[in-house]
Amino acid sequence: MKYMPGFGNDFETEALPNALPQGMNSPQKCEYGLYAEQLSGTAFTAPRGQNERTWCYRIRPSVKHTAKFKKVEMAYWKSAPCIDENIISLxxxxxxxxxxxxxxxxxxxxxxxxxxxxxVNTQVGMATHIYIATKSMEDEYFYSADSELLVIPQEGRLRFATELGIIDIEPKEFAILPRGLVYRVDVLDGPARGFVCENYGQKFDLPNRGPIGANCLANPRDFKTPVAAFEDKEVVSKVTVKWCGQFHETTINHSPLDVVAWHGNYAPCKYDLRAFSPVGAILFDHPDPSIFTVLTAPSGVEGTANIDFVLFRERWMVAENTFRPPWYHKNIMSELMGNIYGIYDAKPDGFVPGGISLHNMMLPHGPDAPAFESASNDKLTAEKLDNTMSFMFETRFPQHLTPFSALEAPLQDNYQSCWDAIEKKFDGTPGTK
Incomplete structure (x- = not known):
């Protein structure tokens, strides 16, 4: 696949020579008989640095991609609010x-x-999903009017054939699919399974680095955006739209992926998680996990995210006289974690690749008993954590379980027992550790 580097930059790309107009966005007539159309990811009057839009030059305007809709059911895809009074999310x-x-x-x-x-109706919050894909979408297309999707494969490779080009992703990578973008998903290696964060709120962006400065964490140049590619197919196709938590379907007589050229800053992208450069303590003490933020979707409260996407990958641990794993804590954020591969240092047993955990807002959590004993008593030397890649979706909102996750998914009923072996060590003697 061909890609253009950058995150949030302005791009221009064309699949046929001279398909992009020069000096204007909407000429009286476009080359090749194309139609000019704008896809806006923000309000027209958003501040200049935040304004996102892409001009598309396509075989048909997208109004030809929809006919009368009929409502369809997706039994397991739910949107907030989805609160069942009989399910305890606490x-x-x-x-x-x-x-x-x-x-x-x-x-x-x-x-x-x-x-x-x-x-979802007030465009705040998020949802987390697992996808199970065993077959490709054949002449089927989808877009979400509700949200952007952050897709993290755990097994198998996927191809996203989008209006703006093609993105292939595999485990250790992720893709971002913007709101309103039409695409088809092909399974390149199956079966495929992975994690999805559906963001209803403000778009994902790179976090401010503050005192870290200009380098490390995720760099814009490592986000890859596809070059233009189009389909000119006269074939009956199904388009499904997610809108206000409901799903609607229409049938058209051609492929909707017919953008021949485009320019703008509202586009899908992919990122290789192996390019993430973590930073940490190099003498003593333990930084907050926010130091590992890859992307953040801001809320209306500065510094309190609608969603933070945090990555725990291979890294060196060198802090002296310090409890190195995550400490015991509770906070205002609700934390859903997923294991992409390997062993997570705070939960060496039970949290396996493909597994998920949830620690809701203001509920205490932390290392299990073996992790605590090991971290408290081992001789501290410079140590590299290898064979590990887990992530966290955390949000300022409480996360509610769905009927599927509470009643059908393989929930570990004995999870809380991982803390049972934690012992009382207090004896009241000064100087005792």
Whole structure:
């Protein structure tokens, strides 16, 4: 695949020579008989540095991509608010990997919601999902009017054939699919399973680095945006739209991926998580996990995110006289974690690749008993954590379990027992550690 580097930059790309107008966005007539159309990701009057839009030059205007809609059901894809009074979301929860089923599913029909937070109708909050894809979408297309999707493969490779080009992703990478963008998902290596964060609120952006300065964490140049590619197919196609938590379907007689050229700053992208450069303590003490933020979706409260996407990957641990794993804590953020591969240092047992855990707002959590004993008593030398890549979606909103995650998914009923072996060590003698 061909890509252009950069995150939030202005791009221009064309699949046919001279398809892009020069000096104007909407000429009286476009080359090749194309139609000019703008896709806006923000309000027209958003501040200049935040204004996002892309001009598309396409074979048909996208109004030709929709006919009368009919409502369809997606049994396992839920949107906030999704609150069942019979389900208790207050607790520490952990799940084994969602198993593959015998029934074939594609990326959309195989979406299973784990938690929801906020309200899709007021465009705040998020939802977390697991996708199970065993087949490609054939002449089927999708877009979400509700949200952008952050997709993290855990097994199998996917191809996103979008209006603005093609993105291939594999485990250790992720893709961002903007709100309103039409795409088809092909399974390149299957079966495929992964994690999805559905963001209802402000778009994901790179976090401010503050005292860290200009370098480390995720760099804009490592985000890759596709070059223009188009389909000119006269074939009956199905388009499914997610709107206000409901799903609607229409049929058209051609492929909607017919953008021949485009320019702008509202586009899908991919990122290789191996390019993330973590920073940390190099003498003593333990920084907050926010130091590992890859992307953040801001809320209306400065410094308190609608969503933070945080990555715990291979890294050196060198702090002296310090408890190195995450400490015991509770806070205002609700934390959903996923294991992409390897062993997570705070939970060496039970949190397996493909697994998920949830620690909701103001509920205490932290290392299990073996991790605590090891971190408290081992001789501290410079140590590299290898074979590890886990992430966290955290949000300022409480995350509510869905009927699927509470009743059907492989919930570990004994998860809380991982803290049972923690002993009382207090004896009241001064100087005792």
């Amino acid at each position: 607790g520490q929860y952990r799940w084994d990997p969602i198993p593959y089923s015998e029934q074939e599913t594609n990326f959309i029909s195989g979406m299973k919601t784990i938690t929801t937070a906020g309200d």
